[in-house]
Amino acid sequence: MTETQTPIHTLLAEYGVTRALRNGEVNSTLLRLNYADYDPSNLGFKAFVSEAAFQAGELAIVTFLMAKARGAPLVLMPAPISGRFQHHCIAYNAENRHLSPKDLEGKRVGVRAYTQTTGVWVRGILQNEYGVDLDKITWVCFEDAHVENYAEPSNVTRGQKGQKLVDMLLDGSLDAAMLGSNMPDDPRLKTVIPDPNEAAKAWYDRTGVIPLNHVFVVREDLSRERPDLVRELYRMLKESKAKAGLKGLDTRPYGVEANRKTLQTIIRYSRQQGLINRLLEVDELFDDVTRALE
Known part of the structure; x- marks a missing residue:
């Protein structure tokens, strides 16, 4: 210097x-x-x-x-x-059941933190594009917010320390999970949003976002x-x-x-x-x- x-x-x-x-x-x-x-x-x-x-x-x-x-x-x-586009970032285990966006209501969905940016984007897309009632989902989270003076909603619960989202998805303790860039190459895992790349392209063409x-x-x-x-x-x-x-x-x-x-x-x-x-x-x-x- x-x-x-x-x-x-x-x-x-x-x-x-x-x-x-x-x-x-x-x-x-x-x-x-x-x-x-x-x-x-x-x-x-x-x-x-x-x-x-x-x-x-x-x-x-x-x-x-x-x-x-x-x-x-x-x-x-x-x-x-x-x-990046986020439509592909939420997955479910197809060996257990088929899930469409509206099927998430009443289910347990995992995300690293409720305030994680990927989670906010995906929830926003589910709510505004697919009519999903986010309040009817139990969100299983593992980390706190980075900011102070924030209280999570009542439908957020804590997963056990050391648990991994993919493992919980595969063993059935979660119905769906936001995996983002950690999406494994596993044929059992399917995206909740059908044809996510095409859906993201159509969304971008319409919104410019x-x-x-x-x-x-x-x-x-x-x-x-x-x-x-x-x-x-x-x-x-x-x-x-x-x-x-x-x-x-x-x-x-x-x-x-x-x-x-x-x-x-x-x-x-x-x-x-x-x-x-x-x-x-x-x-x-x-x-x-x-x-x-x-």
Whole structure:
């Protein structure tokens, strides 16, 4: 680090879009990113939102919304770190029974945490696209929320420590589970949403929504006191993403307007599910500095 570089304590894992940033291929004369040692990065989310332990870094979008609604001094940058369609992320064991979305009512569905972003997206899709009454489902969860002052709904119960969702699904103690990227290649497991890839494509064509997962956030004081560093951070993130050479549909579009519909949707889902106490406005997630980033 040179005398002119400002150190930024950062929470950010290595992904395709951040690899050039993490390995130093993308750098800056203005700042140096000092990376916190969390693997996976979500182990640092609680410290980020409750203790402001980092000046900048990634958060799950739902964790950010819950923290922002509770007054956390954090500002969103229009720079998604990860995003994907979620229709395929809930599965059932076809050896036990066939399940359609409406069949989930009255059943036990597992998810790592009730506030997990994948779970919020999938529940929102089930409720708004398939008419599922989420209150009629028993949600079996294993982890607490990253934010403080949050009480889970009465139809959330705790699974035993050490149990795995896939094992519970296969032994019949769960009727369905949200497995996300952990979906095993097992012929017994089928997706609750039929033809999920086609369903996701049709949903995107109709809504323009690409489900965000992790987003990049900075502390309010950094943006207020050093807007030049925030703009430089954005440049670096953008350059690192470009070096990843992504093909096809951009599931991590940069800019406020490119993410407005998606943010409106996840805000609505979060409010419907009781994770935030009011409908946040998209523009209040940003400040004057980050709102102007393109």
